[in-house]
Amino acid sequence: MIFLRRQVPLLITLITGLVFAAQYYVPHPASEQMLTSVTKWLQIIGGFALVLGVSSLFHVHAIKIRRKEAGWGYSFVLYVSMLGTIAVGLWSNGKEAVDGAMTSFGWIYNFMMVPLQGTMFAILAFFIASAAYRSFRARSREAAVLLIAAVIVMMGRVPLGEYLIPLSGDLSQWILNVLNASVRRAILIGVSLGTVALSIKIIFGMERSYLGGGKE
Amino acid sequence: MPIETIIGAWVATGLTLFIFSFLYKDNPLFKLAENLYVGVSVGYTIVKTYDTVIVHLIWTPIVKNGEWALLIPVAIGMLMLTRYVPKAAWLSRYAFAFIVGVGSGLAIPRVISSYILKQIEDTVRPLLVMVPGEGLTFTWNLLNPASSLNTIIILIGVSSVLFYFFFSVEHTGPGKVVARTGILFLMIAFGAAFGYTVMARMSLLIGRLTDLIEFTDPSYGRPSLWLLGLTILTLVVMGRRGSSSTPEKE
Numbered sequence: 001m002i003f004l005r006r007q008v009p010l011l012i013t014l015i016t017g018l019v020f021a022a023q024y025y026v027p028h029p030a031s032e033q034m035l036t037s038v039t040k041w042l043q044i045i046g047g048f049a050l051v052l053g054v055s056s057l058f059h060v061h062a063i064k065i066r067r068k069e070a071g072w073g074y075s076f077v078l079y080v081s082m083l084g085t086i087a088v089g090l091w092s093n094g095k096e097a098v099d100g101a102m103t104s105f106g107w108i109y110n111f112m113m114v115p116l117q118g119t120m121f122a123i124l125a126f127f128i129a130s131a132a133y134r135s136f137r138a139r140s141r142e143a144a145v146l147l148i149a150a151v152i153v154m155m156g157r158v159p160l161g162e163y164l165i166p167l168s169g170d171l172s173q174w175i176l177n178v179l180n181a182s183v184r185r186a187i188l189i190g191v192s193l194g195t196v197a198l199s200i201k202i203i204f205g206m207e208r209s210y211l212g213g214g215k216e
Numbered sequence: 217m218p219i220e221t222i223i224g225a226w227v228a229t230g231l232t233l234f235i236f237s238f239l240y241k242d243n244p245l246f247k248l249a250e251n252l253y254v255g256v257s258v259g260y261t262i263v264k265t266y267d268t269v270i271v272h273l274i275w276t277p278i279v280k281n282g283e284w285a286l287l288i289p290v291a292i293g294m295l296m297l298t299r300y301v302p303k304a305a306w307l308s309r310y311a312f313a314f315i316v317g318v319g320s321g322l323a324i325p326r327v328i329s330s331y332i333l334k335q336i337e338d339t340v341r342p343l344l345v346m347v348p349g350e351g352l353t354f355t356w357n358l359l360n361p362a363s364s365l366n367t368i369i370i371l372i373g374v375s376s377v378l379f380y381f382f383f384s385v386e387h388t389g390p391g392k393v394v395a396r397t398g399i400l401f402l403m404i405a406f407g408a409a410f411g412y413t414v415m416a417r418m419s420l421l422i423g424r425l426t427d428l429i430e431f432t433d434p435s436y437g438r439p440s441l442w443l444l445g446l447t448i449l450t451l452v453v454m455g456r457r458g459s460s461s462t463p464e465k466e
Contacts, residue, residue, distance in 0.1 A: 009309040013317035020321030041289035047269030048293030074247050078255040085259025094267030111224030116253040119235040122424050125417035142403045149407025157415040170359055175408050177361040182373025183405035185335050190381055192331035199320035210316045211309050
């Protein structure tokens with residue numbers, strides 16, 4: 001039984017890992033077809049993973065409502081809005097518009113989801129500004145450099161900034177395209193090396209945390 | 217104007233103002249909008265996933281095109297759901313093993329090629345470029361990211377930042393200078409990322425305020441003005457109720 005529960009999953013990982021690592025070096029139509037198919041397969045399996053996540057959300061809020069815990073009314077609102085959106089979405093066949101005309105699902109998207117999402121992220125502007133005020137005081141050389149770079153980029157992104165400091169536009173572009181790009185590149189190289197190392201560890205069974213704990 | 221657009225304007229304005237009310241303080245109107253946002257977003261994702269995965273990737277190809285091989289990923293996906301049956305939960309490992317194995321296998325050659333070799337290739341570029349009529353030239357133009365001067369700056373930036381994160385060598389002597397240079401580059405990048413994020417959020421804020429201004433138009437029934445008044449009134453009433461229900465300190 002341990003073989004089925006522990007060794008077979010590791011064997012599946014080893015074989016699929018080696019096969020799809022080798023696939024990159026085989027420029028044959030059959031190899032390309034295999035890649036296309038497995039990409040579609042992963043999308044399908046990912047859909048089932050969503051069921052796991054959503055059912056967990058359902059469960060947490062259902063318990064809150066059943067026990068009438070503090071704030072259960074908000075959980076009820078969440079439930080109703082979620083089920084309502086699903087019902088309307090299925091009724092509209094998942095389409096926001098048909099022949100250019102907005103469906104009920106499109107109405108929910110345009111007049112509920114977009115304003116809610118936009119405003120939720122927009123209020124972050126205020127919190128970022130207040131956080132910056134508290135933490136951006138140039139207490140050290142590094143903090144001063146960070147502050148100056150941030151101010152230049154902010155000024156360079158708006159017409160008023162370019163009007164007040166004519167050089168800020170070009171300077172902002174230089175910071176983003178050269179200095180920022182070099183740091184992003186270094187971080188990307190570091191992260192990529194880590195990704196390759198982790199992938200090798202997973203394929204050869206040295207890293208097994210993805211299998212979870214529990215009984216053998 | 218269509219009635220659904222007018223109702224939509226009222227709903228959008230109300231929800232926008234409810235979320236903005238958080239700038240005053242945490243309150244039930246904000247919590248209502250917040251939970252509504254989560255519910256609608258999850259519902260939207262479920263419908264879109266159903267449409268993409270169940271309808272377009274499973275049902276249509278299998279029933280209409282006879283692609284029976286797609287039953288294999290369906291079976292693997294179903295194995296994931298065995299998590300809900302304690303005795304059979306171990307079967308879900310097969311699904312995770314498949315996903316992780318394929319993901320790791322696909323990642324290794326592609327990450328090496330696109331993110332390591334390509335990035336190094338773009339970092340270590342020739343310093344002299346061939347300009348027609350001028351021959352080999354060293355370009356000083358800072359505004360051109362591909363100029364020779366910028367090539368040197370990028371090379372210094374990438375090397376120093378990589379060295380800063382390389383902890384196998386103690387950062388002393390010349391190494392300390394290189395690591396300090398790396399920190400300066402990192403600080404500039406963090407500052408730039410911060411500035412860029414702030415401006416992106418500002419852009420969203422301007423978008424929301426533009427909508428609110430548009431919805432003050434009489435053709436919509438001035439929802440921005442009415443609902444702004446109603447939101448403020450609700451907050452004041454709730455604030456007073458809250459303060460009157462708080463026991464007075466002796």
